[in-house]
Amino acid sequence: MQSLLLKRRILKDRILGRIMLALTGMSLLALFAMGAGLFYKSSAILKAYPLWNLLTSTEWSPLNGEFGFWSFILSSIYVTVLAVVMAVPIALLTALFLTERSHPVVKKIVFPVLDILAGIPSVVYGLWGTLLIVPWIADTVGPLFVDYTSGYSLLTGSIILSVMIIPLLVSLFVELFSTIPADLKEASASLGATQWQTSRLVVLRKVSPGIIATIVLAVSKAFGETLAVLMVCGNMVGIPHSPLDSVYPLPALIANNYGEMLSLPMYESALMFAALILFVLILLFNVLSRIVLHNVEKKFKL
Incomplete structure (x- = not known):
């Protein structure tokens, strides 16, 4: 019984994983489709005029x-x-x-x-x-x-x-x-940093990415x-x-x-x-x- 339940869980995980992979691929495909569509509709002017001009x-x-x-x-x-x-x-x-x-x-x-x-x-x-x-x-x-x-x-x-x-x-x-x-923040304050120094040197630095x-x-x-x-x-x-x-x-x-x-x-x-x-x-x-x-x-x- 436990083996059957385990197989079902593994099967569900695989199906969900593939569904998420497919949805991710659709998102990327939408981006490429948008770019390709715009390029196709722009092809007439690109053929008639140099791109640099x-x-x-x-x-x-x-x-x-x-x-x-x-x-x-x-x-x-x-x-x-x-x-x-x-x-x-x-x-x-x-x-x-x-x-x-x-x-x-x-x-x-x-x-x-x-x-x-x-x-x-x-x-x-x-x-x-x-x-x-x-x-x-x-x-x-x-x-x-x-x-x-x-x-x-x-x-x-x-x-x-x-x-x-x-x-x-x-x-x-x-x-x-x-x-x-x-x-x-508490460690910074314990070292004598002001609240502005803590914000500038700790908070902003930590979250800069x-x-x-x-x-x-x-x-x-x-x-x-x-x-x-x-x-x-x-x-x-x-x-x-x-x-x-x-x-x-x-x-x-x-x-x-x-x-x-x-x-x-x-x-x-x-x-x-x-x-x-x-x-x-x-x-x-x-x-x-x-x-x-x-x-x-x-x-x-x-």
């Missing part, structure tokens, strides 16, 4: 058959990088305060607020940016640096994106900091954000020379023009190529970040 040209005039994506790529990178630069310090310090210094009552108030902010649709952030941030940039911030700005700018889009990813960053950082054993992984997740989310950025960035083709210039990120290009793709030759293929560029950029960033994360983990293990 498509990626480095700034001329965008579909009516004249000119498809240059360099300004869109730069706009996407600038908006995302500036948003992350603004969001990460705020989220990091907020998470440190909540885990290391705040009263439990404060946590009960802040955590639900973060959940609400994370659940707000992006169109609401876009409207908020249009009604409040755009006029503030145009009337208050802009005149300090330039003669004129409409307010629909790289800076505005980055502010909106940073506000959108802060709840995600804070929640993940809090989870990371909560995993630090109390013994490490997790911090990198969290930032990667936030960058991926911000890079592909469409509606909020579309509403506040100005959507003007050109390379931005300052944070107060209008920009045209790749997601906004796709969302703005996809309905018109059948009216012009190569338009559908061009927009699919824009999506392929976005896909490849996010993939490359994740691969590079994984390499950095591996090196950081290896260093701290030593």
Whole structure:
């Protein structure tokens, strides 16, 4: 009887193992299928124009058959990088305060607020940016640096994106900091370290690989954000020379023009190529970040 039960358990384990392996393979297959599909739909424009010209040209005039994506790529990178630069310090310090210094009552108030902010649709952030941030940039911030700005700018889009990813960053950082054993903090305090020194030299150092992984997740989310950025960035083709210039990120290009793709030759293929560029950029960033994360983990293990 026991032998029969053991055989059943082994059989169940094998079946479940193969099911999980199949599901994992399906996830990887979905990634490859997505990339292959975008490449296939982009093949027309890749055959008609040299890849280097498509990626480095700034001329965008579909009516004249000119498809240059360099300004869109730069706009996407600038908006995302500036948003992350603004969001990460705020989220990091907020998470440190909540885990290391705040009263439990404060946590009960802040955590639900973060959940609400994370659940707000992006169109609401876009409207908020249009009604409040755009006029503030145009009337208050802009005149300090330039003669004129409409307010629909790289800076505005980055502010909106940073506000959108802060709840995600804070929640993940809090989870990371909560995993630090109390013994490490007590040992640091017993050696005479202040609370800030303990946070900086013990807590942050211990979870630094997790911090990198969290930032990667936030960058991926911000890079592909469409509606909020579309509403506040100005959507003007050109390379931005300052944070107060209008920009045209790749997601906004796709969302703005996809309905018109059948009216012009190569338009559908061009927009699919824009999506392929976005896909490849996010993939490359994740691969590079994984390499950095591996090196950081290896260093701290030593």
